[in-house]
Amino acid sequence: MSTKKAIFFDRDGTLIVDKIYLNNPDEIEYLPGVFQALRDLRDAGYVFFVVTNQSGVPRGLVSVNNLVEIHNRIRFAFAEHGIDILSFYYAPYLTDSNHFYRKPNPGMLLQATEEFNIDLGQSWMIGDRMIDVEAGHRAGTRSILLTTSIHKDDNLQQHASPEGSFSSVAESVPFILQHTTSSDENII
Numbered sequence: 001m002s003t004k005k006a007i008f009f010d011r012d013g014t015l016i017v018d019k020i021y022l023n024n025p026d027e028i029e030y031l032p033g034v035f036q037a038l039r040d041l042r043d044a045g046y047v048f049f050v051v052t053n054q055s056g057v058p059r060g061l062v063s064v065n066n067l068v069e070i071h072n073r074i075r076f077a078f079a080e081h082g083i084d085i086l087s088f089y090y091a092p093y094l095t096d097s098n099h100f101y102r103k104p105n106p107g108m109l110l111q112a113t114e115e116f117n118i119d120l121g122q123s124w125m126i127g128d129r130m131i132d133v134e135a136g137h138r139a140g141t142r143s144i145l146l147t148t149s150i151h152k153d154d155n156l157q158q159h160a161s162p163e164g165s166f167s168s169v170a171e172s173v174p175f176i177l178q179h180t181t182s183s184d185e186n187i188i
């Protein structure tokens with residue numbers, strides 16, 4: 001069975017504006033250039049996932065029903081632009097839980113890999129925090145850090161640097177395409 005190369009996107013501060021514990025589906029706001037960026041990446045053969053930490057759920061600030069509705073709407077909005085996000089994974093665990101599914105741990109990426117037969121070595125994680133970068137590295141992807149986070153990452157030093165740093169998903173596309181092996185080159 002052939003494997004796919006994937007891009008794992010963080011959600012808040014990466015695809016949509018980080019509203020901090022977004023709970024209202026009407027408040028989804030897409031970041032500039034994301035639709036065109038994903039079309040370009042799709043055309044290069046990537047499939048897409050969203051992997052998002054949602055500690056707002058155990059804190060009682062985000063309801064699972066709303067979370068599911070938010071993800072349905074995001075999926076639909078991208079579908080309207082011809083982009084298929086294969087699956088959304090969320091980690092409803094507290095910040096200090098160290099749960100395997102909560103970034104910087106790689107559980108969500110590894111679950112997608114198992115379900116969709118992903119080649120992690122050809123894949124990327126993109127997010128606006130070092131926990132995203134680290135989750136990608138722990139799973140075996142290369143990682144892109146978006147440098148626009150509204151959060152402060154105190155533990156920056158503990159983690160390996162991202163392969164690239166950009167101010168938006170759109171800005172990262174040329175770099176990713178430069179470092180993409182075409183599927184023809186994969187045929188042995």
Ligand SMILES: [Mg+2]
Pocket residue numbers: 010011012013014018127128129
């Ligand atoms: Mg984020």
